[in-house]
Amino acid sequence: MKPLTPSDPAHIGPHRVLARLGAGGMGAVYLARTPEGHLAAVKVVHTELAQDQGFLARFARETRTAQRVRGPYTPAVLSASPEDRTPWMATEYVPGPTLSEAVAGRGPLPEASLRVLALGLARALQSVHASGIMHRDLKPGNVLLSPRGPQVIDFGIARAVEGTVLTKTGEAFGTPAYTCPETVLGREQSPASDVFALAGIVAFAASGRPPFGRKPAAEVLQRIVNDEPDLEGVPAGTLHDLLARCLAKDPAARPSADEIVNVLSSEPLPSAEHGWLPATVNAEIGERERELHRVVHEAPTAPGVAHTGRKRRGWIVVGAAATALVLMAGTAAAVLRPWEDADSGGTDEAAAPDDDGANEAEGDAAAEDEPSFPESVYGIHFTPDGEELYVHTPDEITVWDWREGELIDTPFGADDETNSFDLAESGHMATAGEDGLRIWDDSHQEVDSFDGGDIEFYDSVSLSDDGNLAAFRMVEQDSENSIAVVWDREEDAVVWEEEGDTHSTQLSPDGSHVMLENRYMAPYIRVVDPQSGDTVAEFPTDGGEPADNPLIDAAFAPDRPHIAVSDSETEQTVVYDLAAGETVEELDSPGTPMGLSYSPDGASLLAGRDDGVGVNGGFMWDTSSWESVVSESTLIFDKPLVHPDGETIAVVENSTGTGGATVLFLDPESGRDTHEIT
Template sequence: MQPLTSTDPTEIGPHQVLGRLGAGGMGAVYLARTPDRRLAALKVIHRELAASSDFQARFGREVRTAQMVRGPYTPAVIAAEPYGPTPWMATEYVPGPTLKAAVTANGPFPETSLRVLALGLAQALQSVHAAGLMHRDLKPGNVLLSPRGPQVIDFGIARAVEGTVLTKTGQAFGTPAYASPETVLGREQTPASDLFSLAGVVLYAAQGHPPFGTKPAADVLTRVVSSEPDLSNLPPGSLRELITRCLAKDPADRPTADELVRVLSAEPLPPAEHGWLPANVHRSIDFHQHELHTVSSTVPTLGASLPQTTATGRRARTWLVAGAATMALGLVAGLGTVLHGPWGNAADDGTDAAEESTTEQENLPDSIEGTLYGLEFTEDGDSLFVQTAQGLTLWDWRESEATRNLGDASLNFTTTPSGEAVGVSGDLIVVLDQNQEQVADLLVDEPDNMDNFRFYEAVTATPDGTILAVQRTVEHDEYLLREWDWRSDETTDRELDAPVHALDHSPSGTHLAITHGAGEMDDPDAPAESEHTQTEGSADYVSVVDTDSEDTVLRFPEEGEESVGAGLYDVAFSPDGSLVAIAEGGERVLVYDLEEDEVLHELTPRGLVNGMTFDNDGTYLFTGAVTRATSPVGGSQWDLETGEEVESGNTLIYEQPTLHPERETLVVADSSVEETTLIFLDPDTLTDTHQFN
């Protein structure tokens, strides 16, 4: 870490800059303190790149996608501002060296460390690929080391700079020494390309140099395409066999990340009491942590807030910074189902301080600050919940004024039919009444030890206000569907046998849509609550369960059908609960009639779907579309009787359309500009009535 110079900023957005971590082709990276006193690695983009509107559009899209990556092996995206003269992105700070620095200083890793490294990288790629990304530049410099396992950084940003950064003659996109043959030849890249790079990173750790050399670049690229690497430093066994297959020239011959995880996790790992890293690397991490403590303790905190007590006398616990709730806690938990002991006992990263802080009610924002995550009207329609990377706020949408701060944002936020607001922050569910006062909270079960760390991942509410949440147990990757009657404080738990990323309850209460994680159950037509085991090799999918019979009435995509969206889904129910719309990867929308048990329409939007809502009587479906800075693309209004587009292409139906409960307005977001703008439309004419940012 380097001290700040006279040309370095002291503040970036709401973050206080503490020191310089490094610099690269895209910009500089700083150690920063967030408003809730967490520490972050803050990447600031060069002004010459930021001047390109095409770059800003791509960077903004990739930042939003990267914020959807969930896993304990990729540092959480805390907040970002991809637009304006100085775009930036903040991620959780990992106080450890890169793999490149560790190997350079201490030499090759032993086999036991290599196995954990390969396993952690494979599980990181699982998370990246599930979010619809390819890393495309996995290399030792993009792998940070910590006692809880390897942490992969810079996912999602590679795609953003493609076509913007000038490449050198003879150099393929990415890093030549770790690029796949198809990348070198200019052919289509797939997730298998990342597996080739993974093998190169593991070989680097095993032998101290890249598998195909480092220079000259043209010779390296030739060797990548036509030569075989030296694997003599890898002892015979399953790891060597897997790495050999990952380095196959034909992508079809490489294993998937799922297969790597399945094979490596079934075999012995280092004893927990010794950790997974060589002793010298552990000492290097100790140095990083000491340096971190020194820097953070000597720089005074700007604008620190004081704790606030609730009516019950307990200290209020606020929601974690947006984009990080489940991911940050996954990082604290360690390497999940496979790694134990010291990997599950990470050093304090400031999460406790975030949970203990509260948002003061003064200094209300006068604009929409930070990346937008969600919009919800209150039950009476007079106010609008706005959820961004800077926090959850309540707005008088008619007067364009913020009326209340409700705490730091959480990816998991919903409202009940009776008007309560429900937020999930890792191990805590908080319920706010119609006056936005906290009336109940529920902690996860007390863990036996850190290996059994538990947290909440998804939340929804039934028509009677009962809260459904998914509780995840890290050690064995167990999932519970928890039903919580917050008024009587009674809970009922049911086991789930597949990961769950999201829950959506129909307004009628007759159906529950479950967005499942990677992998599929043996019987895909069985309800998620049944006892079935997970098998590898499937993309994410959505199942719709009849809440009375607990039968699965719909699976999308169907078993054996290829997913077009890499596991990214959006689900919306019609007001009467008879129809469900499922957008897959933003590229197609299935409208299913649950009463007639048939597909009503399969829609093909012209833009990338970002949010959906039905009209109040269920006759129309509004699908939002991601906007572009240079030529905004609107979403569509669909006639559900004919399946035809009523309006499309150049409409103002941008991102996250949300209909007023009395159909007074349709609000959408435009994030193609420096500050997110909320646009309020007449639902009949789709004309702009007013807007604010």
């Protein structure tokens, strides 16, 4: 901890800066007091990173997700502001050394401490992975030592830094010694990648060196891929065998964090009386706590500082009078063996209530009861007044206050298996599934239904703006073919129908055209006039034969007889005038199309792109000039949807394998996300 210099800020956002803690790859770190009187470690982003719009977009997403991580081994992310001129992130402050500092200064840890370290790291990964993220940069420098167990920090930050000036200039963010083989080989990471790093950290704590050496970096990476780890220093027995499995080259052969917890929970652990750390490390923590007490005591107190009732862990420094209330190393009353489960006979975090009388176990139980989406979302729909958002998933249809992120209703019941859902400008809704094709009013009362006879199921329903016409697909019992239908519900008459290989249908806003998609042979898209039955357009327009089964999306314009079509083979979005019978514009849109839509006023056309693993986002064009109005750093992922008044843009980010899908809300001016529901 170092005193402030004239060049250091006095405030970072709402936080008053007290001292400088250090600096890392992402920026400087300060000790600061929050407006509520807590102490926080505030990380300030480097100027170079603050100018990288791609980093800022990822930083916003990762810090927001990190705020959902809760557990006794992961200091909470209290707040963050990617929008500030100098972006920052504030986390709970832990007055302890990093594992790398402790081992360098005090030597390797004894066996009992190693077991607690491994168990605490595994529990931290349980919390991180349960929130839908991976750490990606787990190393001794990101593990703080506390009397309550190891504390894992900086989870998710590595992904925000990927592809920025730090990595592009060869200043790699991360430590090669703890990198997993799949990362070295350019393959996809998974929670098992963090497990590999966990084992490397424990091996380092046991011997003072990483299991594949420190340098040169290129040789370390080769050894990670090809050689067996050096586990000399790790005591023989359960822990040694477990670490060897964690360091398997094949991610599928590694144990999960859950298995590590189960195995180590059955092993002997240190008693509460003596704590889990060696006396020398406890002494260092005591010195840091006394220094912290001095810094906080000498700092003037800002007027009006008061508690807010927010849950706090024992190491948080609080109080309007700025008196440091900290856990002193070696105090049996403070060290309650949080590394043990309550079920195993020890005292878990749940046994120690927070200052406001609540406890972490209650918070975790509440988190499990919170609504969440599965790994995919079928569709999203704003209500005509823009106040609410309908989200259709494989499980159900839910209604949300999208501004507050609060679930309002499940109008058609839980576990609703509706195949397709649409919401018209009139407020009418349509559901299609095995139980029929139904029309509902804006109070969710059924007002109409379609009887097609012996039908196995209905899907791909689409309503005209006035809610009178419905296009959909139905499949008869014991039939392989589908029937595409346009139905006038006021007249209760089928306007048009066609039997064939249609896989989806879409009705134009005024009901004058219906789009038919065939996924397996050209033409992949046909546009039909349902009044005459004539085909007025086909795609590909040149009659060519692109690759089999291209990924295609299409959207009708709301204010003119245009249709836009994107496909993965040509990597273009074609805008076609149905009245004139000619192409209006051909727009470059490389990548996999993940949804195509116009803004309600027709002024913008949006093309979603895949979920950001390989690319940064999608496209948006001004339909008067066809100029792009967003950059490559935007987050227009799946199913882009513009708010009726242009207030926000909603998009879906599908799961990457560690959690459910997320609905992001983007600022229409900057393209950066403002918040999410998940």
